[in-house]
Amino acid sequence: MAAALLGRQLVLVLVVLGVTAAAAAGSVVDGLGLNWGTMATRRLPPKVVARLLTDNGFRKVKIFDADARTMSALAGTGVEVMVAVPNDLLAAVAADLDRARRWVRENVTKYTFDGGVNIKFVAVGNEPFLKAYNGTFDRTTVPALRNIQRALYEAGHGKVIKATVPVNADVYDSPPDAPVPSAGRFRADVAGVMSELAHHLNATGAPLVVNIYPFLSLYYGGAGFPLDYAFFDNSGTAKPVVDGNATYTNVFDANLDTLVSALTRVGLPHLPVVIGEVGWPTDGDARATPALAQRFYKGLLARLAAGKGTPLRPGARVEAYLFGLLDEDAKSVAPGRFERHWGVFTFDGRPKFPLDLTGQGRAGATLVPAQGVDYLPRRWCVLNPNANTTDGDAAGSNNKLADNVGYACGRADCTPLGQGCSCGALDAAGNASYAFNAYYQAQGQDESACDFQGLAVVVDTDASRPGCNFTVQLVGSPAAISAVHAAAEKAVAVLLALLLLLLA
Numbered sequence: 001m002a003a004a005l006l007g008r009q010l011v012l013v014l015v016v017l018g019v020t021a022a023a024a025a026g027s028v029v030d031g032l033g034l035n036w037g038t039m040a041t042r043r044l045p046p047k048v049v050a051r052l053l054t055d056n057g058f059r060k061v062k063i064f065d066a067d068a069r070t071m072s073a074l075a076g077t078g079v080e081v082m083v084a085v086p087n088d089l090l091a092a093v094a095a096d097l098d099r100a101r102r103w104v105r106e107n108v109t110k111y112t113f114d115g116g117v118n119i120k121f122v123a124v125g126n127e128p129f130l131k132a133y134n135g136t137f138d139r140t141t142v143p144a145l146r147n148i149q150r151a152l153y154e155a156g157h158g159k160v161i162k163a164t165v166p167v168n169a170d171v172y173d174s175p176p177d178a179p180v181p182s183a184g185r186f187r188a189d190v191a192g193v194m195s196e197l198a199h200h201l202n203a204t205g206a207p208l209v210v211n212i213y214p215f216l217s218l219y220y221g222g223a224g225f226p227l228d229y230a231f232f233d234n235s236g237t238a239k240p241v242v243d244g245n246a247t248y249t250n251v252f253d254a255n256l257d258t259l260v261s262a263l264t265r266v267g268l269p270h271l272p273v274v275i276g277e278v279g280w281p282t283d284g285d286a287r288a289t290p291a292l293a294q295r296f297y298k299g300l301l302a303r304l305a306a307g308k309g310t311p312l313r314p315g316a317r318v319e320a321y322l323f324g325l326l327d328e329d330a331k332s333v334a335p336g337r338f339e340r341h342w343g344v345f346t347f348d349g350r351p352k353f354p355l356d357l358t359g360q361g362r363a364g365a366t367l368v369p370a371q372g373v374d375y376l377p378r379r380w381c382v383l384n385p386n387a388n389t390t391d392g393d394a395a396g397s398n399n400k401l402a403d404n405v406g407y408a409c410g411r412a413d414c415t416p417l418g419q420g421c422s423c424g425a426l427d428a429a430g431n432a433s434y435a436f437n438a439y440y441q442a443q444g445q446d447e448s449a450c451d452f453q454g455l456a457v458v459v460d461t462d463a464s465r466p467g468c469n470f471t472v473q474l475v476g477s478p479a480a481i482s483a484v485h486a487a488a489e490k491a492v493a494v495l496l497a498l499l500l501l502l503l504a
């Protein structure tokens, strides 16, 4: 009797829990997705990340390849996926329809069974027309897009899965003498290819995907860019931009409408646009803080929930993929130190700030952390307080400490040490400890990774300072070496600069 009652109560509790979870999962703001990048030295297992997505109710995710382990983790979740053909495959796919067919067979068809992966888009390239690429992909992107779309049709996916190209917002602007959204046009060097791309997307019923970063507008905008104009809650503190009948109180709307104007100029005023990346980093710059990120996301989600559209597209539903899911400590820091801190969650899947994904801004709404995360032991590598730091090193340099810190920071993430960053107030000894620990953790706490010519020692008391976390890394799987190396190469210049700073 008692057992039966207990059983009934248990069922009741489970039903209630189930209903609550479903309600939470079902109410994420319409059109919201998330970017899942994997440029980290040690990664959470894909299954843990997939569960993090579904536990928080995300129904859309954008990835940067079609990695088999990622794809199998997404199988059966029902989450809509945008897979990607990376830039380095564009030339081959453009030149050879068979190459496109093979890509589609191995990375789309293979997963489109019942209980497989719910693929909705194929991103052909990633920001291929970025100014920094000097035109490298200008001639191959649209042909690659055509081949992939054709291969999708041939394989019977054409109606459900659309191929598109995510572009950076640097493919359009307004002329200096008319700096308003209504004057938007495509950048001169890519105007032809952007028009061709837009017309192709229109013909196939695919949206254009664009990445818009108010944080970068602020970061590169210099002193002339008012902070509040980067946010959605600007109540006039930053002077609005008046453009004919339209008034812009935030740079996101102004940026998106600049694109709408550029599309109008090529005869496609109604081409659907999806925001492929939008977000705010939380470290690596004085304005990259959890508080400002929370403010940004709160405004963005409220905006998506309100379905207000923009002045040129009033009432339009905006689909947006946040950037990003997790911090990625192996990304190139060429754009800035903040580049490794875009996660809504920390590298290990802990929410960085409270956020109501329904867009209602309910106080107390929180994100669900990753479950089943395996950490390395609670051990840290720090500067040995008894070490003689002025002792010369093997290379005959007197700057033994700086040399070792430079070595560590060249191979692990030291971006929080920058001025105005979370660990920017450490003294030289604190800097050294931070750097040694970052390297030791990235190396999976390998014993030999905490030596630094006798300067370092392993401790078992948390070396973190207030606001400055000395992390314990994941057991995780070390990242694909090639990706990390590519990022490391790009970052060499910046790391050298960092090293010089440390030596100074």
Ligand SMILES: *[C@@H]1O[C@H](CO)[C@@H](O)[C@H](O)[C@H]1NC(C)=O
Pocket (backbone or CB within 6 Å): 065, 066, 067, 068, 102, 103, 106, 107
């Ligand atoms: C499928 O995608 C994976 C991961 O991005 C890539 O390594 C592989 O080359 C692709 N397959 C084909 C046949 O192109």
Ligand SMILES: *[C@@H]1O[C@H](CO)[C@@H](O)[C@H](O)[C@H]1NC(C)=O
Pocket (backbone or CB within 6 Å): 132, 133, 134, 136
């Ligand atoms: C683009 O050109 C600049 C200046 O000539 C050069 O520094 C950079 O390495 C080039 N980038 C690529 C991807 O070719």
Ligand SMILES: *[C@@H]1O[C@H](CO)[C@@H](O)[C@H](O)[C@H]1NC(C)=O
Pocket (backbone or CB within 6 Å): 199, 202, 203, 267, 268
């Ligand atoms: C865009 O596509 C639609 C539907 O296929 C077509 O009717 C229209 O003519 C296209 N617009 C342009 C400007 O090509």
Ligand SMILES: *[C@@H]1O[C@H](CO)[C@@H](O)[C@H](O)[C@H]1NC(C)=O
Pocket (backbone or CB within 6 Å): 244, 245
């Ligand atoms: C501005 O508003 C006026 C009056 O509502 C309207 O006639 C005009 O077409 C609008 N102009 C633009 C560019 O939307």
Ligand SMILES: *[C@@H]1O[C@H](CO)[C@@H](O)[C@H](O)[C@H]1NC(C)=O
Pocket (backbone or CB within 6 Å): 388, 389, 390, 391, 392
């Ligand atoms: C540290 O090393 C330097 C250079 O070898 C030496 O001159 C100095 O006496 C040493 N200091 C201590 C405290 O051992």
Ligand SMILES: *[C@@H]1O[C@H](CO)[C@@H](O)[C@H](O)[C@H]1NC(C)=O
Pocket (backbone or CB within 6 Å): 414, 417, 418, 419, 426, 427, 428, 429, 431, 498, 501, 502
């Ligand atoms: C710590 O490192 C940062 C750069 O990584 C540097 O700006 C700062 O000056 C260093 N602090 C000390 C006291 O050496």
Ligand SMILES: *[C@@H]1O[C@H](CO)[C@@H](O)[C@H](O)[C@H]1NC(C)=O
Pocket (backbone or CB within 6 Å): 348, 464, 467, 469, 470, 471, 472, 473
């Ligand atoms: C620092 O990171 C560890 C995991 O590496 C975590 O357990 C801890 O809560 C973090 N501390 C803070 C203050 O965020």
